[in-house]
Amino acid sequence: MTKPKIATDWLAGCSGCHMSLLDIDERIVQLAELADIRATPVTDLKEPDESGVDVGILEGAVNLTTNEEVAHRMRRRCKILVALGDCAVFGGVLTMRNFHKLEDALRRAYVEAESVDGDGKIPSSPELGRPTRVRALDEVVDVDVYIPGCPPDPDVIFYALSELLQGRIPELKDEKLHWH
Amino acid sequence: MVSLTIDGRQLEVPEGITVLEAAKLAGIEIPTLCYHPRLTPYGGCRLCVVEVERMRTLQPSCTLPVSNGMVVYTNTPKVREARKFILTLLFSERNHYCMYCQMSGGDCELQNAAYGEGMTHWPLPPNWNPYPIDASHKYFVLDHNRCIICRRCVRACGELVGNFTLGVRERGADVMIMADLDVPLGESTCISCGTCVQVCPTGALIDRMSAYRGREKDVQRIKSTCVGCSVGCGIELIVRDNHLLRIEGDWDAPVNGGLLCELGRFRPLYEDRERIVTPLVRMNGRLKAATWEEALHRIAAQLKPLVGRNGDGIAALASTRLPAEALYLFKQLFAEKLGSEMVTSIEEGLPTAVPGAIAQAAGRPLEGGLEALQSTDCVVVIGADLTENHQVAGFFVKRALPNGIRLIVIDPHENGLQRLAHYALRPKKGTDLELLLGILAGVIRLGLAKGEVSSAYDLDRHTPEAASQITGVPIDQILAVSQTIATAQKPVFVYGKGIIGDGSPQALKALLELARLVGALDEERSTVVSTKGQANSLAAYLYGLDRTFEVNGHQAVYLALGDDTPSQRLIQRLQGAPFIAVQASYVSPVTAMADVVLPVTTWVEQEGHYLNLDGRLQKARRGLQPPAEVRSNVEVLEAIAANLEMTLNCSWKEALRARVPIVAIRE
Ligand code: SF4
Ligand code: SF4
Ligand code: SF4
Ligand code: SF4
Ligand code: FES
Numbered sequence: 081m082t083k084p085k086i087a088t089d090w091l092a093g094c095s096g097c098h099m100s101l102l103d104i105d106e107r108i109v110q111l112a113e114l115a116d117i118r119a120t121p122v123t124d125l126k127e128p129d130e131s132g133v134d135v136g137i138l139e140g141a142v143n144l145t146t147n148e149e150v151a152h153r154m155r156r157r158c159k160i161l162v163a164l165g166d167c168a169v170f171g172g173v174l175t176m177r178n179f180h181k182l183e184d185a186l187r188r189a190y191v192e193a194e195s196v197d198g199d200g201k202i203p204s205s206p207e208l209g210r211p212t213r214v215r216a217l218d219e220v221v222d223v224d225v226y227i228p229g230c231p232p233d234p235d236v237i238f239y240a241l242s243e244l245l246q247g248r249i250p251e252l253k254d255e256k257l258h259w260h
Numbered sequence: 261m262v263s264l265t266i267d268g269r270q271l272e273v274p275e276g277i278t279v280l281e282a283a284k285l286a287g288i289e290i291p292t293l294c295y296h297p298r299l300t301p302y303g304g305c306r307l308c309v310v311e312v313e314r315m316r317t318l319q320p321s322c323t324l325p326v327s328n329g330m331v332v333y334t335n336t337p338k339v340r341e342a343r344k345f346i347l348t349l350l351f352s353e354r355n356h357y358c359m360y361c362q363m364s365g366g367d368c369e370l371q372n373a374a375y376g377e378g379m380t381h382w383p384l385p386p387n388w389n390p391y392p393i394d395a396s397h398k399y400f401v402l403d404h405n406r407c408i409i410c411r412r413c414v415r416a417c418g419e420l421v422g423n424f425t426l427g428v429r430e431r432g433a434d435v436m437i438m439a440d441l442d443v444p445l446g447e448s449t450c451i452s453c454g455t456c457v458q459v460c461p462t463g464a465l466i467d468r469m470s471a472y473r474g475r476e477k478d479v480q481r482i483k484s485t486c487v488g489c490s491v492g493c494g495i496e497l498i499v500r501d502n503h504l505l506r507i508e509g510d511w512d513a514p515v516n517g518g519l520l521c522e523l524g525r526f527r528p529l530y531e532d533r534e535r536i537v538t539p540l541v542r543m544n545g546r547l548k549a550a551t552w553e554e555a556l557h558r559i560a561a562q563l564k565p566l567v568g569r570n571g572d573g574i575a576a577l578a579s580t581r582l583p584a585e586a587l588y589l590f591k592q593l594f595a596e597k598l599g600s601e602m603v604t605s606i607e608e609g610l611p612t613a614v615p616g617a618i619a620q621a622a623g624r625p626l627e628g629g630l631e632a633l634q635s636t637d638c639v640v641v642i643g644a645d646l647t648e649n650h651q652v653a654g655f656f657v658k659r660a661l662p663n664g665i666r667l668i669v670i671d672p673h674e675n676g677l678q679r680l681a682h683y684a685l686r687p688k689k690g691t692d693l694e695l696l697l698g699i700l701a702g703v704i705r706l707g708l709a710k711g712e713v714s715s716a717y718d719l720d721r722h723t724p725e726a727a728s729q730i731t732g733v734p735i736d737q738i739l740a741v742s743q744t745i746a747t748a749q750k751p752v753f754v755y756g757k758g759i760i761g762d763g764s765p766q767a768l769k770a771l772l773e774l775a776r777l778v779g780a781l782d783e784e785r786s787t788v789v790s791t792k793g794q795a796n797s798l799a800a801y802l803y804g805l806d807r808t809f810e811v812n813g814h815q816a817v818y819l820a821l822g823d824d825t826p827s828q829r830l831i832q833r834l835q836g837a838p839f840i841a842v843q844a845s846y847v848s849p850v851t852a853m854a855d856v857v858l859p860v861t862t863w864v865e866q867e868g869h870y871l872n873l874d875g876r877l878q879k880a881r882r883g884l885q886p887p888a889e890v891r892s893n894v895e896v897l898e899a900i901a902a903n904l905e906m907t908l909n910c911s912w913k914e915a916l917r918a919r920v921p922i923v924a925i926r927e
Contacts, residue, residue: 163381166359169380169381170357170381170382170386171357171386172357172359173357173359173360175357176357176360178388179388179390213388215385216381216382216385218381219385223381226380226381227380228380228381230359251378252378252380253375253378254375257375257378257380258365258375259358259359259364259371259374260358260359260364260365
């Protein structure tokens, strides 16, 4: 029997959710036994197989046009899409930006910030994409499973992934359910 | 009894309760948000909906009265779906990004409700319009972004506090909690009682001092008693790592039912007096840090030669904020063991000596309890400003006003209750007695007296007209007040120092006579209440600490000041005293004058009992550990006695029975 394939990627986040995923420690070996871990931002292969994976996991909010592309690509290539962490689930701490004009936020960050020494410039490389309003993942693509938390607890991540890899939809409640 | 079925369980419950309360009695949890056990159900949030057989729509259980044969389901798919939908809408209305909210992580009823329904995400995107944050209030912040318009704050401010500062403006998505006619809270009529903050279920009303300093699961809650005044409100000390984060009203406390005033809730957290942390002894004209042995020895050496010396020996004064245990030791040590005559309290019996003497003469208590304010139809407040001091008693009066009670305020001075009073009488200063006699004469003239007037009063001379002449209060007002009081079913009289402050009992006697004639005072019961003064005014009186303090050639003065603030008058009277020893928590002009200073615990660092204004004997518990060198007021008095080779007994409770109490003691 072939093991289910799993791929992860990140959007606009702090990578904390991936760190929390790595925090499951030696249990990663158990996961590796259950699943074929294909692509992640922290391994060599960065993109999920074109032929598709069973479980796709996304961290981070949608904050740039390039994030949208990554989100759509993952959605196309996975059967079950997991929003991992508060940014993917709710928009997260990044949403503070939505309370300001985009130009003001960019100017504050790249030109006026105390750590910028006088000649700051707002980055404009096409590779970066265009900034957008910050959105939760499900405002852009359909999400099947939500794992909230900032970051989610490693135990919760482990529980959710083992359920998924054994063909069940995890049910987060009681002590497993925290939004932050 | 009513019988109904909830979730298949047959229940017998008292009539008149709601389905929510019935479920609670049976241990069945129904989630709620706008409901609060101390507030009138409002049925606004709909989270508590249940399915009821033969009712077409889901019903809010918090407003639905139980009825016979009702069949209720609290947990059907339809109910759960409705709850989720209600929560979904609430989250979509404003900003509930919990990760930057002080309440997140167990303390927010909205978040907990969402967890309870297993919500892993928000089915609808949130509203991105930022709402304002009102940070104008000195003690708390109102963040409209977190507000769910449950109106608990509005109801608490009106129903419980009677202040009616908070309201709601606009409709639909624009609804906002507002203060007065939409002014910033800090500029509003808010009296900073903090009740709204205590009832808010979300992070919308946040206390500045304790915000982000610990969640419910990190803190300890200690039930205690406020020593801010003689009302003696029940409090909960919220403590973390020996820091006092917050003070809340104890909902279960019989005196205050959860309410506190600014003085009890917020002021102690902003204490900024300089603490005394080590004994101090004057050497070569300057106060120097010393050991306890040195300090106690110095006091003993000064006091010993003065034992039993009448007239010019030792004068001793104690704060009425000290616990009864300490007051009793103080009185024993100085009056009985050291034989001094000048042993009294900082209040000098001002609020208690006059009613005390009357009770003593009558051989029974004169006064009743504050609970009379819960079922009255007419309140007379005289010589007390309940918006300044004893404020929670004032809340009881204010919140009864919408029930149609009549309020009569008699005060020559500006008084915060005057604007709410039906009759605000302002007699000329020093004419309270004449006014009371005029009202009394009015009651007789109107033929409404319940009984004969005492022969002590010559009503040919004290007519309403004469009273009007002397007091400057219009005659029609005097007669209207006579009529109002005399026709009330359950009149209550609340009096304060104002009518006894000159030490003359005549005005109080007239008040008691008036109360008797309108049925507020007889052998069995009394609905006359006096405000007393500080937390242990009454206990100090019962221990006989009630004479006027004078330093007349006394060789030594001992002050058990505790954490009290000395008055200017006291400071002046101490001028020229040859030797002064003080036990105190904070630096003050008095400690600066002293020859020996002993550091003692503050109210929150010690245990002890307080006798409140209506005779309840209540315990104040320790919330914080004192600094290392600081001792309790009791320990210090015991140590002084030990240094003088004297032993003190600790029968403080029995000693409270030495005098006839002004109001019956309840334990
Ligand atoms: S009020 Fe409650 S639900 Fe709203 S942000 Fe704060 S913790 Fe979250
Ligand atoms: S401020 Fe708090 S108590 Fe008042 S309506 Fe809003 S959520 Fe309810
Ligand atoms: S602090 Fe008290 S008076 Fe002020 S708004 Fe809140 S409940 Fe009303
Ligand atoms: S009324 Fe008195 S006892 Fe009650 S909270 Fe205020 S100061 Fe404390
Ligand atoms: S709790 Fe019943 S409607 Fe809000």
